[in-house]
Amino acid sequence: MSKKSQFSRRQFLQVSAVAGSAALLAGCAPAATATPTSVPLPDLTSGNTIPLDDLVKAVEVEGKKLTTIALPHDWANYGEIIETFKSKYGISINELNPDAGSSDELEAIRANKESKGPQAPDVIDIGVGHTVTAMADGLLSKYKVSTWDTIDMKDPDGYWWAEYYGVLTFEVIKDAVPTPTDWEDLLKPEYKGKVAMAGDVLKSNESVMTVYASGLSRSGGDKTKAAEMGLQFWKEVNEAGNFIPVIADQGKIAQGETPCTVEWDYLSLANRDALAGNPELDIVVPKTGVVAGPYAGGISAYAPHPYAARLWWEYVMSDEGQNLYLKGYAHPIRFNDMVKRGVVPQEMLDKLPPAEDYARAVFLTVEELQAANKYITENWRKVVFGE
């Protein structure tokens, strides 16, 4: 009996296998012959620019899907960028953890190397300092967008490029404190219990840059001494009782707890609009020690939708996409080129602090950034709180 059943089972398997593969062949035969001849998918390995039409066609074949990570809608106008991209190309976007940090983004790529599922990000937006790790771990795929030549800060091979930058500003509640003009003002007694940062130095790049910028102001622009002198500066701010160790966000600024906050311009200007005069905020770029904080874009080496990822960057790095950043008060990296060609609307320029302030902005190389990061986070507690 067992022999018979075994036989019949094997037979059944054989039959069904033949039937199944026949059905499979029949099913995919027309598609298999049609797709490769009509659209030869563009090459991804060279990193060369893919003409927009070819890219759009490839995205159709790919399924018109994109997975992004760490793009908060109120950050640098990403909400509008995402919406316009979706409607322009009819692509559905799966947004992973909007509040993730740069290391979380890299971790998401690492964790999903083998997976093409919905948890694997296609595109990332990380602090420039993180590009070193990302490249060393082989997490990025190279691509040069069509506007490549006008991007001022980028990896020569195309593994990453800056998309936008901000400078640190003083965000001051007008009635509460006099508006400072430079870093040294923050040591004055009228700022007692009034000066705050928008992040935690041990975790946030923004706060590390706050320390660095104040040091750059003190050192007269000497980058090698900036980190050390910045810590010294904040030690003095803390000893004077001026530093409040609370992480300033829109709520705390609105409530008045942090009358003078150091924050990226795109965040402080967005706060000024959001709070709409209650309280009235003054946004100032300091006279010295103006440090630019660029963010870098890239494509995951394991992207499930590599063509959609490239199309995303073509859009974001185009004049249209770059202007959307500016609408969210983030300075697009192609700002100078676009102003020269007159494609930035005047009404947008009017809402920003004077362009001269941005001319003073100092860009750091990735190496300088990392050295500053390391020195400042390792010594922050020791120097500033004396522990």
Add this chain to the structure above:
Amino acid sequence: MSEQSITRQNQGSAPSARSSRPKFTWDWVGLAPFFLFAIAFLLLPSLSIFIRSFQAPDGSFTFDNIIAIFQGRDFINAYQTSLSVSIITSLGGGIFGFLLAYAVIMGGLPRWARSFMLTFSGVASNFAGVPLAFAFIATMGNAGLVTRLIESIFNTDIHAAGFTIYSIWGLSIVYMYFQFPLMVLIMAPALDGLRKEWREACENLGGTEIHYWRYIALPILMPTILGTMILLFGNAFGAYATAYAFSGSFINLVSIVIGAQIQGDVLYNPGLGNALALGMILIMSICMTGYVAMSRRAARWLQ
């Protein structure tokens, strides 16, 4: 021995041997979810922390993480701060919470006051994290309502006099907000269990109030009091979100240092983070052992 017991059992239950044979029961199925939960969310994570505490970034075995804790003044300092905040708030929350619970249960308050207090405690003991931190900043912070009221009524700048909410004491006050009601919540049923007759018996035998508390009420309540204080201690010791939302890494707690090690951009060293967590587990284990010993001693009075 085992053979004997088996035969005895077989003999004893001979008539109904088939039905009562302890061969296989489905009883354990009821407990399975609990064990699965305990394994997945307690045992495995602890094991993973233990293993990774001894791992270098490349995965090889090392003692460096443990050694680093004792070398960094930061880390020792963080344990001290965490311990002080936990001890302050578990003692403070414990004592005041006990008194409040006593007032509510034994104080002869009207029924509605009692149920109001218990409901409030239930809500407040779960109020933590970002909203709690913001609530305290908004009331007692530099521009807080209470701060401003005091300043305008007494016409003084209390910050000039050195007052700040951003300190260990400030954080302890914030923690007390959920510690205190938790103590009330757990003590209330225990106090309910104290019978009037015991006090009457004590008084009839000539005992005073002190005798009653010393020999009757406290010994009965002691296991609950100790257990709850341990709970409060653990509650404060492991808290992260509230402290972080309150003042970032300004107050150097172990949980915050761990956060910086595993999430931070530059300090990133998960091995060290795990070693620090192992230290916390060790401290909690010592506390739990102490609790078991003490409650066993206390329970002796009941027998």
